[in-house]
Amino acid sequence: METLALLAGGFATALSAQNLLFAFAGCFLGTAVGVLPGIGPALTVALLLPITFKVPAASAFILFAGVYYGAMYGGSTTSILLNTPGESATIITALEGFQMAKKGRAGPALATAAIGSFVAGTIATAALTFFAPVVVELALKLGPAEYFSLMVIAFVAVSAVLGSSAVRGFAMLFLGLVLGIVGVDLQTGQPRFTFGLIELLDGIEVTIVAVGLFAVAETLHLAARHRYGEDELLPLSGSLWLTREDFARSWKAWLRGALIGFPFGAIPAGGAELPTFFSYYIERKLARRPEEFGHGAIEGVAGPEAANNASAAGVLMPMLTLGLPTSVTAAIMLSAFQSYGIQPGPLLFQTQSDLVWSMIASLYIGNAMLLVLNLPLIGLWVRVLRIPRPQLYGGILVFATIGAYGVANSVIDLAVMYAVGLVGMLMKRYDFPVAPVVIGMILGPLAEQSFRQAMTISQGDVTTFLTRPISAAFLAIAAALVLAPPVLRAHAASRARARSSP
Amino acid sequence: MMNIRRRTFCVATVAAVASTQALAPRPTRAQQRFESIFMFIPAGPGGGWDSTGRAIEQAARAAGLVGSFQFENVGGAGGMVGLPRFVNQRRGQANALIVGGSVMVGAGITNTSPITIRDVVPIARLTEEAGVVVVPPNSPHRDWASLAAALSTNPGSVPVGGGSAGGTDHIALGLILKALGRNPREASYVAFAGGGPAQAAILGGQVAAGISGYSEFAEQIKAGRMRALATTGAERIPGTDIPTLKELGVNVTATNWRGVFAAPGITPAQRQALIDLITAVHATPQWKEILAQRAWTDAFLAGDAFAAFLHEDIAKTETVLKDLGLA
Numbered sequence: 001m002e003t004l005a006l007l008a009g010g011f012a013t014a015l016s017a018q019n020l021l022f023a024f025a026g027c028f029l030g031t032a033v034g035v036l037p038g039i040g041p042a043l044t045v046a047l048l049l050p051i052t053f054k055v056p057a058a059s060a061f062i063l064f065a066g067v068y069y070g071a072m073y074g075g076s077t078t079s080i081l082l083n084t085p086g087e088s089a090t091i092i093t094a095l096e097g098f099q100m101a102k103k104g105r106a107g108p109a110l111a112t113a114a115i116g117s118f119v120a121g122t123i124a125t126a127a128l129t130f131f132a133p134v135v136v137e138l139a140l141k142l143g144p145a146e147y148f149s150l151m152v153i154a155f156v157a158v159s160a161v162l163g164s165s166a167v168r169g170f171a172m173l174f175l176g177l178v179l180g181i182v183g184v185d186l187q188t189g190q191p192r193f194t195f196g197l198i199e200l201l202d203g204i205e206v207t208i209v210a211v212g213l214f215a216v217a218e219t220l221h222l223a224a225r226h227r228y229g230e231d232e233l234l235p236l237s238g239s240l241w242l243t244r245e246d247f248a249r250s251w252k253a254w255l256r257g258a259l260i261g262f263p264f265g266a267i268p269a270g271g272a273e274l275p276t277f278f279s280y281y282i283e284r285k286l287a288r289r290p291e292e293f294g295h296g297a298i299e300g301v302a303g304p305e306a307a308n309n310a311s312a313a314g315v316l317m318p319m320l321t322l323g324l325p326t327s328v329t330a331a332i333m334l335s336a337f338q339s340y341g342i343q344p345g346p347l348l349f350q351t352q353s354d355l356v357w358s359m360i361a362s363l364y365i366g367n368a369m370l371l372v373l374n375l376p377l378i379g380l381w382v383r384v385l386r387i388p389r390p391q392l393y394g395g396i397l398v399f400a401t402i403g404a405y406g407v408a409n410s411v412i413d414l415a416v417m418y419a420v421g422l423v424g425m426l427m428k429r430y431d432f433p434v435a436p437v438v439i440g441m442i443l444g445p446l447a448e449q450s451f452r453q454a455m456t457i458s459q460g461d462v463t464t465f466l467t468r469p470i471s472a473a474f475l476a477i478a479a480a481l482v483l484a485p486p487v488l489r490a491h492a493a494s495r496a497r498a499r500s501s502p
Numbered sequence: 503m504m505n506i507r508r509r510t511f512c513v514a515t516v517a518a519v520a521s522t523q524a525l526a527p528r529p530t531r532a533q534q535r536f537e538s539i540f541m542f543i544p545a546g547p548g549g550g551w552d553s554t555g556r557a558i559e560q561a562a563r564a565a566g567l568v569g570s571f572q573f574e575n576v577g578g579a580g581g582m583v584g585l586p587r588f589v590n591q592r593r594g595q596a597n598a599l600i601v602g603g604s605v606m607v608g609a610g611i612t613n614t615s616p617i618t619i620r621d622v623v624p625i626a627r628l629t630e631e632a633g634v635v636v637v638p639p640n641s642p643h644r645d646w647a648s649l650a651a652a653l654s655t656n657p658g659s660v661p662v663g664g665g666s667a668g669g670t671d672h673i674a675l676g677l678i679l680k681a682l683g684r685n686p687r688e689a690s691y692v693a694f695a696g697g698g699p700a701q702a703a704i705l706g707g708q709v710a711a712g713i714s715g716y717s718e719f720a721e722q723i724k725a726g727r728m729r730a731l732a733t734t735g736a737e738r739i740p741g742t743d744i745p746t747l748k749e750l751g752v753n754v755t756a757t758n759w760r761g762v763f764a765a766p767g768i769t770p771a772q773r774q775a776l777i778d779l780i781t782a783v784h785a786t787p788q789w790k791e792i793l794a795q796r797a798w799t800d801a802f803l804a805g806d807a808f809a810a811f812l813h814e815d816i817a818k819t820e821t822v823l824k825d826l827g828l829a
Contacts, residue, residue: 345721
C-alpha cells in the first residue's frame with residue numbers, strides 16, 4: 001500500500017502542466033527519432049543532456065523517459081510501412097509488418113503495434129512499480145554461463161526466420177556471425193577483421209547493416225526491376241483498424257510479448273532485440289495458421305512490438321533499483337543523474353524517492369500519450385504509401401543515408417551500408433533470407449563474449465554450463481525445442497502406421 | 503565534406519544553445535582569451551571524456567574566457583577512431599582541443615594504431631580517478647590480506663571482473679599481480695562491456711572480485727552491496743576509509759586520468775596560449791564547483807610537466823601490456 005501512496009505522489013508531480021509538456025515533448029521527439037533509421041534514443045538523450053543545466057531533475061527525466069518509450073513506438077512505423085527498421089529492436093517487426101502492408105493491411109499492422117506497445121508498456125510499468133527489487137535480484141543470479149545458454153535457445157529460435165531453405169538460412173546466419181566479429185575484441189583488446197581500417201575498430205553497427213539489407217536492398221531491387229513492371233502502388237484496402245479477428249489474434253500475442261520482454265530488460269546481456277526474436281518464435285509455434293508467417297501474420301507484429309516496449313520498461317528496473325545500466329540509453333540517463341549531483345545506486349529509491357516515483361508515474365502517462373499520439377497518425381502514415389514508388393524509395397534512401405551517417409558521423413558507415421545494400425539486393429534476387437544476417441550479428445558477439453567470460457570464470461571447465469542449474473535448465477529447453485518436434489512427428493507417424501495396418 | 507561540417511555544426515548548435523541558456527548573468531568579455539574553441543571528443547556523448555569537455559565549456563563560458571564552443575563527438579575503440587580524424591583534420595589549428603586520457607594510452611598500444619596519443623600536443627591533465635578493488639558482500643575475503651593471499655597462491659582461481667581488456671582496470675590488476683610476485687598473464691581477468699555488466703557480475707557473485715574506477719562502484723560500496731578492500735591511488739579517496747595499496751604494502755599506483763591535448767603542428771606560442779587558457783579555466787570557481795558536484799579528483803598538471811608525465815605513463819603502460827601479453 002505504501003507503494004501506491006508513493007506512486008500517487010509521483011503522479012502529483014508528473015501531472016503538473018510543465019511536466020506534462022515535457023512528457024509530450026519527449027514522446028513526440030522519441031517517435032520522430034524512432035522513425036529515422038540509425039538515430040536512436042541513446043543519441044537523442046545524449047544530445048539533450050545539456051538541458052540538465054537548466055531544467056529541474058524530474059522534468060528532465062520525464063523528457064528522457066518519453067524519448068525512450070517513444071522511440072520504440074516510432075521504430076515500428078517505418079518497419080511496417082517501408083521495410084526500414086528505425087531501431088534494431090524493430091527489425092523483427094518488419095518481417096510480418098511489411099508483408100501486411102504489401103497486402104494493404106498497413107493500418108491494422110500499425111494499430112496492433114501501437115496498442116500492443118501500450119498494453120505491454122503499461123503491464124511492464126506496473127510490474128516495474130511493484131516487483132522491481134525482486135526481479136533484479138533474480139536477474140543478478142544469471143552470470144555469463146547462463147547468458148550463453150540463453151543464447152543457445154536464441155539460436156534455436158532463429159530457425160523461425162531461416163526461410164524455406166535451411167542451407168540458405170544458415171549461410172546467411174553465418175554471414176551475420178562474421179560481421180559481428182569485426183572490431184576490437186573485448187576479452188583481449190585486439191582488433192579482428194578490421195583490415196587496418198580505423199573506422200572498423202568499433203565494429204559494424206547493427207542498424208547500419210539492417211538499414212542496408214532492408215531499405216537499400218529493397219530500393220535497389222525495385223530500381224533494377226522497374227523497367228519490367230508497371231509502377232503499381234501498394235494497395236490500401238479494408239479497414240485501417242483492427243477487425244474482430246485481428247483483435248482476437250493480437251491480444252494473446254501482446255500479453256505473451258509483455259511477459260517475455262520485461263525480464264529481458266533487467267538482464268545485462270538482454271537488450272531489446274533478443275525478446276523480439278523469442279516472441280516471434282513463440283508466436284509462430286503457437287499460431288493456428290503458421291503457414292501465414294512470412295506472408296503477413298498479425299501475431300508476428302503484435303508479439304515482438306509488445307516485447308520491445310516491455311523490455312524498455314524492464315531496462316529501467318536495474319537502473320532505478322541498483323544504478324545498473326543495461327542499455328546504452330540507460331547509461332546516458334545515469335550520467336544525467338550525475339550532472340544533478342545525484343549518484344544513482346541502490347539507495348536511489350530512498351534518497352531520491354520523489355524523483356524516482358514521478359519518473360515512474362510519467363511512464364504511465366507517456367504510454368497513454370503515445371497511444372493517443374500514434375493511433376490518429378495511422379491514417380496519416382498509411383498515406384505515405386500513396387506516394388509513387390520511385391519518389392517514395394528515393395525518399396527512403398535519403399532518410400536512411402542521413403540516419404546512418406548520424407550514428408557515428410562516419411563516411412565508412414555509409415560505404416558499408418551501401419555495400420551491404422548491394423549484397424542485399426542480390427540476396428533478394430536469389431531468395432536468400434535477410435533476417436538471419438541481422439540476428440547473427442546481434443547474437444554472435446553476445447554468445448561469444450558470454451562463452452569466453454564463463455570459461456575464464458570456470459578456469460576452462462566446459463562443464464560449467466551443465467553444473468550451474470539455471471544454465472543447465474536453459475540448455476535442456478534448447479534441446480527439447482530441437483528434439484521434440486521430430487520425435488513427436490515420428491511418434492505420430494508410427495501410431496498412424498499402426499492404425500492403418502491392422 | 504559538406505555533410506560532415508553540417509553535422510558537426512548541428513551537434514554543436516544544440517549544445518551551444520542549451521548552455522547559453524544555462525548562464526544566468528551575462529559575464530563581461532574583458533578577459534576573453536579565445537573567440538571560439540573547437541572541442542573534439544573521441545567518445546560518444548554522455549561518457550567521461552564528453553562530460554570533461556562539456557565541463558570545460560561550462561566553466562570557460564561562465565567566466566567569459568571563451569566566446570563560443572563547437573563540439574564534435576566521434577566515439578569508438580577507446581578513442582582510437584576519433585584520434586586519427588582529429589590529427590588529420592585539425593593539424594595546425596590553434597583553437598582545437600581534444601579530450602583524452604589513460605584509456606587512450608592503452609588503446610593505442612593494444613590496437614597497434616599508426617596514430618597514437620603521441621601525435622597530439624599535451625596541454626594539461628585535469629582530473630584523475632583512483633581504482634578500487636571490491637568483492638561481493640558474501641565473499642570469504644574480509645580484507646585485502648585474504649584476497650592478496652589467494653591471488654599470490656593461484657591467480658587463476660580468482661576471477662576478477664572489470665572493463666575491457668587492456669584498459670585501466672586490467673592494467674591495475676596486472677600491476678598488482680606483478681607486485682605480488684606473480685606473472686600478470688596468470689590473471690583470470692573477465693572483461694565486461696562497460697560498468698553496468700561488470701557491476702552486475704560482481705553484485706551477483708559471478709566473479710570473485712572486481713576492479714574499476716571508484717565512482718563506478720561508490721554507490722554500491724556505500725550501500726554495503728560491495729566490500730571495498732583497497733584503492734589504487736597515491737592517497738586515500740577523500741571521505742572514505744579504504745586503505746590504498748601502498749599502505750597495504752603493495753607498491754602499485756594506477757589512476758585513470760583525463761586531460762586535453764592540442765592539434766599537431768601548432769607553434770610554441772599557440773601551445774602556450776592554450777595552456778594559459780586551461781590554467782585559467784582550472785582557476786575558476788565554476789570549475790571547482792563542477793569538480794565537487796561530479797566528485798572528480800583535481801589532478802591539474804600543465805605544459806611540460808604534463809608532457810613528462812605522459813611520456814612516463816606511456817612507457818609504464820607499454821610494459822604492463824607486454825606483461826599481460828596484449829602488446
